[in-house]
Amino acid sequence: MKRNLIYVLLVIAATSGFTNCGKKDPNSPGIEFMPDMYRSPSLEYYSVHTIDGDTLYNAKHPVKGTVARGYMPYLYGDSTAEYERAGLNLKNPLEMSKRSVYEAEGEVLYGKFCIHCHGATGAGDGKVAAKLPGPPPAYNGPLKNLPEGKIFHTLTYGKGTMGSHASQLTQEERWKLVCYVQKLQGPKDSTKTTEKTIAESKPSEPKK
Ligand code: HEC
Numbered sequence: 001m002k003r004n005l006i007y008v009l010l011v012i013a014a015t016s017g018f019t020n021c022g023k024k025d026p027n028s029p030g031i032e033f034m035p036d037m038y039r040s041p042s043l044e045y046y047s048v049h050t051i052d053g054d055t056l057y058n059a060k061h062p063v064k065g066t067v068a069r070g071y072m073p074y075l076y077g078d079s080t081a082e083y084e085r086a087g088l089n090l091k092n093p094l095e096m097s098k099r100s101v102y103e104a105e106g107e108v109l110y111g112k113f114c115i116h117c118h119g120a121t122g123a124g125d126g127k128v129a130a131k132l133p134g135p136p137p138a139y140n141g142p143l144k145n146l147p148e149g150k151i152f153h154t155l156t157y158g159k160g161t162m163g164s165h166a167s168q169l170t171q172e173e174r175w176k177l178v179c180y181v182q183k184l185q186g187p188k189d190s191t192k193t194t195e196k197t198i199a200e201s202k203p204s205e206p207k208k
Contacts, residue, residue, distance in 0.1 A: 043058060044058070045059065046058055046059045070170075071171075072093075072171055074156060074171070076090065076153060076156075078157045082153070083150060083153050083154075083157075083159075086149040086150060086152065086153040087146075087147045087149045087150040087153070088147075088149065089149060090148070090152060091148065091149065092148050092152075092175050092178055093175065094172070094175050094176070094179070099179060102175070102176045102179040102180075103176075103179045103183050105173075105176045106176035106177045106178070106179045106180030106181075106183075107180050107183075109169065109173055109176060109177050109180070110180050110181075113165060113168065113177075114126075114177070116128045116129075117132070117135075117136055117162070118136050121140075121184060122138060122139035122140065122181065122184035122185075123138045123139075123140075123141075124136040124137055124138050124141075132161050133161060134160070134161070139181055139184040139185045140184060140185055140186045143185065144185050144186065144188065144189050145185075145188050145189055148178050148182065151177075151178045151181050151182075152174055152175065152178050155169070155174045155177060155178070156174065
């Protein structure tokens, strides 16, 4: 009898030892042997800290009205009307005396980002093209007279099953690709060119 009582007391002592840890906060680890492992003393990204009474914001929004170095705001929105407007007004800002250099650099980028869909000659026969609902049209076929502004616009926002390439390629890289796509387009078919410039059309803010 006495022995049994001792067992019961032992069991109670043992279980209360386990359950006691979590009484206040079930997620509490109990005794912390190395608190630094749980509570990092270093400053964490994207959080607010107060040090000596000063509040520090680790990630700040850019100051209003400023532009990141090397970045040019793109003044055309993501819509069909803006695509048309880009086609009429948007011109390649790169120095055209170095065109052959840009074409060569564009070709390298094309080999990494475009060839699997558009094919080596831009005929729309890349390896992935057959898997798409509709293969891309040939640059020197239906897209022969596609103006540079539309090429850039499509690279920026995407079109149909082609996604946007704005996050992978800088604006300069996209313009280099435009140079290379134009090389693949070959000389324009003058009998079909109807492009004119709408100088008075105002740029609007791109949609977020
Ligand atoms: C996932 C496959 C895919 C990739 C990758 C891709 N494209 Fe496309 N691209 C397409 C398809 C499909 C179309 C036809 C879109 C439509 O008109 O609906 C297209 C259309 C185009 C057009 C014509 C756009 C217009 O305004 O009609 C150009 C120019 C073009 N792509 C260039 C590129 C370049 C340059 C790259 C590489 C940076 C690239 N594409 C990457 C599938 C792709």
